Amino acid sequence: MRLISLILMLILPGAVAAQDWSLLKEPGTVALMRHALAPGVGDPSNFDLEDCSTQRNLDDRGREQARQIGAAMREAGVQFDAVWTSQWCRCTETAELLDMGTPEEFPALNSHFAGQGDPEGQAAEVMARIKDMPPEARLLLVTHQVNVSELTGTGTTSGEIVVARRTGTGLDVVGRISVAP
Template sequence: MNRSLLDSLRKGGFIFYSRHGEANVGRDLSNLNFQNCLTQRNLSEKGRREAIYYGDILRYLRIPIKYPVASSPFCRTIETAQLAFGSGNVQVDPFWVDVYRLTGNLPSGDKQRILNGLQSVLELKPEEGRNNIIIAHSFPKGIGLGQIPNMGTVIVKPSGIGNGYEVFGQLFLSDLSKLGC
């Protein structure tokens, strides 16, 4: 990571699409219930540390964030967002469940509807001088923003509604910590 990238991120105007921290506790059951974390995979202790570190490093680097941050309704994404940015700074958005569903066997019409919705979200420019944060899920290989590792972040530069977006880069936690040096 270089200084010019950090300077760009500090000016705002990006969307940070981040996958939740490591989640290897439990499993997503067929009777998954968003109000019952026992029916879902949840963050491990490592995942919790990753989430805390992610928020700490963004603050340390003085990267401006628009609050509230968006989160999928899964317990692992909400907990990641709350640990990183504070429980009062998270807004759950059910749309991100659809992104999670892309990993399943969906009819092509459903898949296209989800990808069109994703396109609309990623085209929306953030408030001047801020960056939007989304804590959600990885994508299947070659779909959407592609595969994202635990606490990996895809940096998106929106061009405005109907004008597309550019994937500016992908960052890992180790990349963010190098920026602080």
């Protein structure tokens, strides 16, 4: 299975190039990952944060995608000092399946899609927490497309990692890593 994953990563369009993993090993890296594949858009009208059955969740391809991304990071020797996740089930499950450390739920990473939440306030809270971490700390944030966009100014696809460095005014995107499901 690992050989197949490696071959897929090397030949599929948009897949990860081997040199990209090194970006995650640099001190001070902030990796912002959109949760793995979860079919649909948004959440059902009966959404309840405490009940995964009311949410849009990972499918089997999404679970496999998260496992593959985590395996690829571990094989590349990537480690994180902290793993923070949105409280949405598709994010917490992605973070757990990555197996890159014990995920800590961080409400500021919760979705603010379709008018829920406070995009600017949540982004400010995330940036304040990042600033409180030692400058060399490598951080993995598992969240939603809208949050990645708010924090970096760039969109993302399911399972994609936007790699950023801290600046005095925010985050500077230095690369992207995608693993095809």
